[in-house]
Amino acid sequence: MSGRRLLAAALLVGLAVASPNADELPTRIFHIGIVAGTPRSSPERVAFEDRLRELGYVEGRNLAIDFVHDDDLDRLAAAGGELARSGVDVIVVGPEAALKAAITATAARSTPVVFTAVDFDPLAQGYIASLSHPGGNLTGVVFQQFELMAKRLDLLTQAVPRISRIVLLYDSAGVGQAEAAKRSAATLGIPLEPIKLRGVPYDYEHALAETDGARGDALMVTSSPFGFWAGQAAEAALRHRLPSIGPNRSAEGGYLMSYGPNISDMFRLAADYVDKILKGARPADLPVQQPTKFELIVNLKTAKALGLTIPATILGRADEVIE
Numbered sequence: 001m002s003g004r005r006l007l008a009a010a011l012l013v014g015l016a017v018a019s020p021n022a023d024e025l026p027t028r029i030f031h032i033g034i035v036a037g038t039p040r041s042s043p044e045r046v047a048f049e050d051r052l053r054e055l056g057y058v059e060g061r062n063l064a065i066d067f068v069h070d071d072d073l074d075r076l077a078a079a080g081g082e083l084a085r086s087g088v089d090v091i092v093v094g095p096e097a098a099l100k101a102a103i104t105a106t107a108a109r110s111t112p113v114v115f116t117a118v119d120f121d122p123l124a125q126g127y128i129a130s131l132s133h134p135g136g137n138l139t140g141v142v143f144q145q146f147e148l149m150a151k152r153l154d155l156l157t158q159a160v161p162r163i164s165r166i167v168l169l170y171d172s173a174g175v176g177q178a179e180a181a182k183r184s185a186a187t188l189g190i191p192l193e194p195i196k197l198r199g200v201p202y203d204y205e206h207a208l209a210e211t212d213g214a215r216g217d218a219l220m221v222t223s224s225p226f227g228f229w230a231g232q233a234a235e236a237a238l239r240h241r242l243p244s245i246g247p248n249r250s251a252e253g254g255y256l257m258s259y260g261p262n263i264s265d266m267f268r269l270a271a272d273y274v275d276k277i278l279k280g281a282r283p284a285d286l287p288v289q290q291p292t293k294f295e296l297i298v299n300l301k302t303a304k305a306l307g308l309t310i311p312a313t314i315l316g317r318a319d320e321v322i323e
Contacts (some may be wrong), residue, residue, distance in 0.1 A: 030278050033066045033083035035076055035093045040067050047264035051271035071201065073172060084111055090274050092116055112277045115140035116270040117263050122288065131288045139273060139283040141266045143291050145177045145223045145247065150184035152259050152319060154217060155296065156245045157188065158316045159257060165191045169214035174222030181220060204236035219244040224307055251297040251322060253315035295319040
């Protein structure tokens with residue numbers, strides 16, 4: 001065989017080894033629509049897409065993603081409706097307003113919808129028939145922030161016993177959580193000062209400007225589809241010398257403490273549901289999932305900056321301590 005023929009044969013062998021089998025090639029491009037209050041670069045969104053890649057979905061090869069992020073609930077709701085009418089294979093949605101719009105737009109209830117880490121009760125709201133058999137075209141991952149507000153209030157008062165009045169920051173998505181916090185505070189006999197945040201991006205400094213010695217000596221925040229608890233809000237709390245507690249893993253962003261489920265884990269689970277649906281499963285048959293593990297995180301850097309000593313009982317219960 002000539003040298004040219006040997007080279008051609010070698011190239012063909014190399015291509016046969018490097019190329020996937022025909023049955024491994026994607027047969028179609030799946031189209032996912034995502035409506036989100038947090039940007040695509042946020043940890044939970046990254047976790048969602050990482051899990052999709054682990055399951056074999058590669059954007060540009062067998063996956064297309066329409067990602068809509070907005071800081072306004074009305075615009076998110078409109079986006080949910082538009083995606084539902086666009087013919088995507090699955091809609092992934094968090095904010096309840098966008099979920100309602102998606103449901104309304106899919107009048108035939110044919111487009112599968114996976115809700116992710118939502119903090120409303122889909123059963124009480126009538127979105128699903130039951131947690132085990134949701135029925136219709138909806139399923140997903142849910143947790144009850146209402147119940148967690150009482151736990152956070154209790155943890156904050158145990159960590160800082162001198163607290164006499166608590167400031168509560170919430171937005172339009174956290175009204176129910178704020179009401180739950182008020183009830184829990186009344187049971188404990190602790191005055192609660194609710195402050196509703198308006199006009200995204202939120203002005204935390206303005207919201208807390210009157211707290212010093214007037215509105216309260218500690219801070220709680222509700223969960224929000226816009227993730228407003230991280231970074232700037234924690235910094236504002238520290239400037240006003242307010243011991244603080246927030247949802248989920250927000251102590252990583254500077255709060256004194258946080259308590260809640262691991263949101264990134266919940267988004268990975270949502271990706272599993274998207275995979276099942278794309279492979280033919282019906283949302284009606286996929287039980288709505290709820291987290292079973294809740295993490296208490298204590299930020300000792302923030303405690304030191306506030307001149308606080310966290311009781312050993314709290315540190316002993318913490319799942320993670322930031323030093």
